[in-house]
Amino acid sequence: MEIGILKETYSGETRVPLIPFAVGELIRQGNRVVIQSEAGLASGFEDQAYREAGATVVYSAEEVISRSELILKVYPPSWEEYQRLEEEQILFSFLQLSHATKKNLELLIEKKVTAIGFEAIEDQAGNLIILTVMSEIAGKLAVPLAAHYLQARQGGKGILLGGIPGVPPSVVVVLGAGVVGSNAAILASQMGAQVMVLDKDVSRLRALEEKTQFRIASAVATPYNICRFVPIADVLIGAVFIQMESTPHILDEELIRKMRPHSVFMDISIDQGGCSTTSRPTTIIEPVYLKEGVIHFCVPNIPALVPRTATIALSNILLPFLEQMAEKGPQKILSSQKSFARGFYTYNGFCLKEKIADHLGLPFVEMKT
Template identity: 40%
Template structure:
């Protein structure tokens, strides 16, 4: 099978969907690997490394899109790429379609089979194995970003996240105790912050209590508790996930008026629309903005800021699925790997994820 890898063109996105080591594995199985020139440079991989691994370098993105039977990306196609969507190919990437109605329509119109990393499930339908590595990165980065933007010259409250002897540390509230939230809380605890995790699952609350062993407060997330906690926070990290669906708007505009002046919201859920009513996507080049004196950090591709780490972690997770798709085709791969079929969001001009169909219908109703 011809497997293609294109250069990411989303602003400040430096990851690549396949490492040279991954290309070597595919070439060794008899597949033709096409890599757009310069695709790996942002992650530290020169074209020569791919050539040495058995891949073929192709200059033009248009040729990679047209010639590939399986097209690998990191981030969802953006508008200049819509016309390149190939109805004879399978696209394997992060999609987050519930927050992207125009992309959804483009995929439907193209006839492309679109498999989203973020909705592939693990054994017995549990877990999100291809979302997990980037969630780990994003969670850890969320606390780093919060600590950085708490500095007064950058718009924050001027609070050192870990404090110093005799001076209280920052109060960090993490909304959601999944992979993102757990990693954000771990880093915040390690930096010396006063950390509270809000979570709705009883079972997960018990797991978090054992994991943090008193180093973080673990509370049931309800509307009243959420409101009280964020009112006294220096940092709020939104780590909410409803797989395949738009994130719930848990932080309302009204709540911002009760928050501390120049406190920081890091909305990691922004790929799915964000968990604050005032969240709108930003980039690494222009990451923050103020609303009602609350600083918002809503970078939509946070792991793209550490591409050397993120690219390797992503390929480690996706390669077995890529190999199955290349070896056996789409339906054959579904039979080989449980949970891969859950990743299909669009196929043969049809949306296959109810939450995405509902989000598209809602966007049309609002238009």
């Protein structure tokens, strides 16, 4: 199979899907890999390392696409990148099509592109294997980033996240006890913050309390409790996630306005649309803005802040899936590999995700495995 790796164009996106070792493994199995020059540079992997692994380095996205059956990238494609895709190619990337515009999906259907989203692929146990790893990274980064923006020099309240003897710690409120929320809550607790976690799933809250030896408090995420605890937060972390759906706006301007001035709101769910009406996507280059007196951090690709770690983790997971794809092709994957097949959004001119197809009024075919 001809595999092409694109250099990322989104502001601050520094990850690359495969490290040179993984490229070499694919080539040893009889595949050919074309990579755009400097695609791995920000992750610490130079062109020469990919050449030594057997890849062909080219200097334009157009050449990568024209020479490849399967296109690999990390950040969801821009409209320009969608337009460059050719008939019946395979697109393998984060796609986030649950809140994409209709024209993106229509183009994939029209060109009969096989579109596979990193965020929807499962392992044999039913876990969203790629999304989980990136969410772990995002959760672990959310807390030190919030601590940074609490500093007076950054426009924050000028308080220490964990406090010191005689001075109480910051209050961290986490909305969601999934992978992002749990990792953030655990780290915030370890750093000495007073942590409150809200989630609708009591079993998740119980597991998190036990894991932290009851150093955190929890509450069911009812509208009453959200309105009760959000205003007392020095740091508010939005970690709301609903698979195959845009994140619901559980916060609005009025509630954000009730937060303490110069508090920090980390909307980690912004990649799915964000959990507040005050949220809008930002970039690693310009990550924050002030809204209703609260510092908003709404970067959708937080793992790109640690690209080497994120790239190695991503490459480790992707390699076996790419080996399967190269050996079997998309049709056999759909019929025999249920966990991998769940990542397919479109195939042969149809949308395979019923919720998305119904929402956008597009043709749907049930995936049969």
